[in-house]
Amino acid sequence: MSFLDRLKNEILIADGAMGTLLYSYGTDSCFEELNVSHPNDILKIHEAYIAAGSDIIQTNTYAANYLKLQRYGLEESVKEINSAAVKIAKQAAENKAYILGTMGGNRGVNPKAISIDEIKRSFREQLYCLLLEGVDGILLETFYDLDEIETVLAIARKETNLPIIAQVSIHEPGIMQNQMPINEAFERLEALGADIVGLNCRLGPHHMIKSLEEAQIPKKAFLSAFPNASLPTYTDGKFHYEGDADYFKKSAQAFREQGVRLLGGCCGTTPDLIHSFAEELKGTKPVTEKTVRIQRVSSIPIEHSPIERNNTPLQTIASVRPSVIVELDPPRKLNTTRFFEGARALKEAGIDAITLADNSLASPRIENSALAYLTKTQVGLRPLVHITCRDRNMIGLQSHLMGLHTLGLNDVLAITGDPARVGDFPGASSVYDVSSFELIQMIKQFNEGLSISGKDLGQKGDFSIAAAFNPNVRSVEKAVQRLEKKIKYGADYFITQPVYSEEKLIEVHEATKHLDTPIYIGLMPLTSSKNAEFLHNEVPGIKISDSIRNTMAALQDDPIQSAREGIAITKSLIDAASELFNGIYLITPFLRYELTVELAQYANENSSVLGRKQNV
Numbered sequence: 001m002s003f004l005d006r007l008k009n010e011i012l013i014a015d016g017a018m019g020t021l022l023y024s025y026g027t028d029s030c031f032e033e034l035n036v037s038h039p040n041d042i043l044k045i046h047e048a049y050i051a052a053g054s055d056i057i058q059t060n061t062y063a064a065n066y067l068k069l070q071r072y073g074l075e076e077s078v079k080e081i082n083s084a085a086v087k088i089a090k091q092a093a094e095n096k097a098y099i100l101g102t103m104g105g106n107r108g109v110n111p112k113a114i115s116i117d118e119i120k121r122s123f124r125e126q127l128y129c130l131l132l133e134g135v136d137g138i139l140l141e142t143f144y145d146l147d148e149i150e151t152v153l154a155i156a157r158k159e160t161n162l163p164i165i166a167q168v169s170i171h172e173p174g175i176m177q178n179q180m181p182i183n184e185a186f187e188r189l190e191a192l193g194a195d196i197v198g199l200n201c202r203l204g205p206h207h208m209i210k211s212l213e214e215a216q217i218p219k220k221a222f223l224s225a226f227p228n229a230s231l232p233t234y235t236d237g238k239f240h241y242e243g244d245a246d247y248f249k250k251s252a253q254a255f256r257e258q259g260v261r262l263l264g265g266c267c268g269t270t271p272d273l274i275h276s277f278a279e280e281l282k283g284t285k286p287v288t289e290k291t292v293r294i295q296r297v298s299s300i301p302i303e304h305s306p307i308e309r310n311n312t313p314l315q316t317i318a319s320v321r322p323s324v325i326v327e328l329d330p331p332r333k334l335n336t337t338r339f340f341e342g343a344r345a346l347k348e349a350g351i352d353a354i355t356l357a358d359n360s361l362a363s364p365r366i367e368n369s370a371l372a373y374l375t376k377t378q379v380g381l382r383p384l385v386h387i388t389c390r391d392r393n394m395i396g397l398q399s400h401l402m403g404l405h406t407l408g409l410n411d412v413l414a415i416t417g418d419p420a421r422v423g424d425f426p427g428a429s430s431v432y433d434v435s436s437f438e439l440i441q442m443i444k445q446f447n448e449g450l451s452i453s454g455k456d457l458g459q460k461g462d463f464s465i466a467a468a469f470n471p472n473v474r475s476v477e478k479a480v481q482r483l484e485k486k487i488k489y490g491a492d493y494f495i496t497q498p499v500y501s502e503e504k505l506i507e508v509h510e511a512t513k514h515l516d517t518p519i520y521i522g523l524m525p526l527t528s529s530k531n532a533e534f535l536h537n538e539v540p541g542i543k544i545s546d547s548i549r550n551t552m553a554a555l556q557d558d559p560i561q562s563a564r565e566g567i568a569i570t571k572s573l574i575d576a577a578s579e580l581f582n583g584i585y586l587i588t589p590f591l592r593y594e595l596t597v598e599l600a601q602y603a604n605e606n607s608s609v610l611g612r613k614q615n616v
């Protein structure tokens, strides 16, 4: 009899964790590869679950698809690993248990990180391997993204008549990542042909039962639940789950009352915990009726930000008139006097904004949003905050954006960030949870009132997003391709690395003139020959022409003359740049704001002489 037939009249017990069990034994590499290299270890785990009372076991194939195996260079081994997994499960089951071919979700917190086409390809390959080897059913588990599970479920339903279990995972009780109540998600999965729908992973029994209280017993499909053992803790460099056999025993009845017919375990569960489920429920009659807890009202409409922008976004300004912005970096020490003197002087010079680097060259500086807020409120000058992907993980980035929104700091530059090893704390980690493209996308999504994982933020952001453009590369064409990609991801305008020759200015103009997106062209006055040599030879992305380096070298580092020469070179570059670009981005070296004040005044006078200044 198929296990679906048995589920009509009795509750069945599935197995528990494979991955976390292997991890707790000390395996810290690819769990699925063990099917090939250590089949006996996997066999023993299956046997332990069957001995504990599992009617159904899962193949050790949760991540055995090429998208996940490629992390270990095993993308060519999909067939070998899946076939081995089914063989081991069959050896353990010996007709005492049914075998599910397990297939895990790939999309994590950022659903857009992997395309649906890629997911389809990877899913099909693994599915064929499992079907070919012969399983009793397919288990789709740990899908946070509804689009992903709907896509793969439709494929699986087309390819096989075997029972299919479709399980989603949720962060918040009762609600999918896209804010859909799980009841609705279950209905959709049932409509797509899932024989069993349910929840697995992430939540322990308490929150999973609470979630199921909001779900009806499906009309045709059966309900399943595979809770985690508990929330994880991180101790001595390892993740660890609690998990109490008595607590699991008590929870078993509550799962039954919610209409669950197939009960198993996910991360952190062990044969002991599964034994508790089995002792309590194995073979008992399922409930067919229950009272569903009132569904929460589906989400409140997302409001517009109450903190109104009282200025015109820089991309609008730079698309209609000349505009000067100046980078004035937060100090490396705690004294802020010079910084604010500089900000005030630059305001007097009539610039549109100052930009504040985010620990540039990977060395700590006063946190830029603190100074940005004070610049806005005390100096009355628009601050533009740089945000790198280096120092904050996704949680930190999201919370940083929420903070900037709350402070009304709406102008940001989304960049990768120089790697930690170039800076003062070389041992620090460079986070890079997201790329600059994904950061741009994350901020764009924030403007829709959604977090990167799709959660409703209650309000829409109002960020105007600058992105970086580095024209100082061998192939400007390639750099322009990155720029176009950044536009696709949502960049509103660009700010470039400093440019040191007229030829480069013309090259950049030629390469980008097909685009409507405004560009602020970077110019930084040199202060000495040593400064020029350092920038040219050691700062990633900066190249200075030979003629400028020779001119600076001839001044033998005389500080006054060198600074004058630096100013003169920059002024002639401003002349050339103003003919080609509306946006000028001046970079203040070493908080020497006198230099950028003089240059900003020059650029502004220049543009009014040219008669192009309009009021925006």
Ligand SMILES: Cc1cc2nc3c(=O)[nH]c(=O)nc-3n(C[C@H](O)[C@H](O)[C@H](O)COP(=O)(O)OP(=O)(O)OC[C@H]3O[C@@H](n4cnc5c(N)ncnc54)[C@H](O)[C@@H]3O)c2cc1C
Pocket: 356, 357, 358, 359, 360, 361, 362, 386, 387, 388, 413, 414, 415, 416, 417, 418, 419, 435, 436, 437, 468, 469, 470, 473, 475, 478, 479, 482, 495, 496, 497, 540, 541
């Ligand atoms: C205006 C501006 C402001 C900056 N502010 C800061 C700051 O506040 N803090 C800080 O730490 N850093 C800052 N940087 C430095 C910047 O983060 C580094 O230059 C970084 O390596 C590139 O960032 P990105 O966002 O331009 O890169 P991305 O375009 O995201 O590029 C990321 C990676 O791809 C590589 N790459 C880029 N273009 C090409 C190409 N054409 N061919 C091959 N590979 C390529 C890059 O080397 C880099 O490793 C700033 C740069 C600019 C232009």
Ligand code: MET
Pocket: 016, 017, 018, 019, 020, 058, 062, 102, 104, 141, 142, 201, 266, 267
């Ligand atoms: C990460 S959730 C899925 C886990 C999988 N069933 C295992 O136990 O390895």
Ligand SMILES: [Zn+2]
Pocket: 142, 200, 201, 202, 228, 266, 267
């Ligand atoms: Zn899990």
